[in-house]
Amino acid sequence: MTRTRVLLGSVLGVAGLFTAITLLALEGHEVVGLRTFDAQGQPRETRTWIADEDGYAWIEAANPERPFLLQLQAKPDVELRRHGTAHHCHAESTPNPEGHQRIRRLLAAKYGWADRWVGLLTDTSASLAVRLECP
Numbered sequence: 610m611t612r613t614r615v616l617l618g619s620v621l622g623v624a625g626l627f628t629a630i631t632l633l634a635l636e637g638h639e640v641v642g643l644r645t646f647d648a649q650g651q652p653r654e655t656r657t658w659i660a661d662e663d664g665y666a667w668i669e670a671a672n673p674e675r676p677f678l679l680q681l682q683a684k685p686d687v688e689l690r691r692h693g694t695a696h697h698c699h700a701e702s703t704p705n706p707e708g709h710q711r712i713r714r715l716l717a718a719k720y721g722w723a724d725r726w727v728g729l730l731t732d733t734s735a736s737l738a739v740r741l742e743c744p
Contacts, residue, residue: 631730634723642690643668645680645700652688653677658724659691660715666691666741669712670702671733678702678737689743698743705737712738 643655655677657668666689670678681687681700689696702708713733717724 630726634726638720638723639691641668643677644688644690645677646684646687647680648683653680658716658720659689660712660719662711662715666698666743667712667715668739668741669716669733670737670739671731672735673737678739681739687741689741696743698741701740701742703738703740705735708738709736712736 639659640656641659643657644652645655646652653676660667682702685700687698687700689698703711713736720727
């Protein structure tokens with residue numbers, strides 16, 4: 610019985626540590642809110658990482674089927690919540706491979722170990738960069 614408890618405690622401890630590291634990786638750096646709209650005008654809220662370059666904000670869609678990406682491709686006027694302020698932006702996905710290379714470079718530089726950790730958990734090999742122009 611004692612071995613079972615020790616084993617169970619160890620498994621729970623490892624699972625808790627894994628969860629804590631993942632939560633810290635995902636939420637420990639800047640996270641913004643992106644609001645896109647469906648064909649009926651209903652909003653979708655997506656939390657995502659962001660990076661800045663060349664006067665634009667850049668976000669990543671991990672794959673081309675992401676619902677928020679499909680919505681912003683159909684209706685490119687979006688709302689970005691950053692630092693407690695809402696910004697109205699125009700979104701445009703950028704073609705690969707240049708877009709993928711850009712967003713991977715930007716997020717790796719900004720988020721460091723957290724980007725590498727999340728990369729172990731999700732496949733971003735087909736990700737797309739989205740450029741946000743926020744006047």
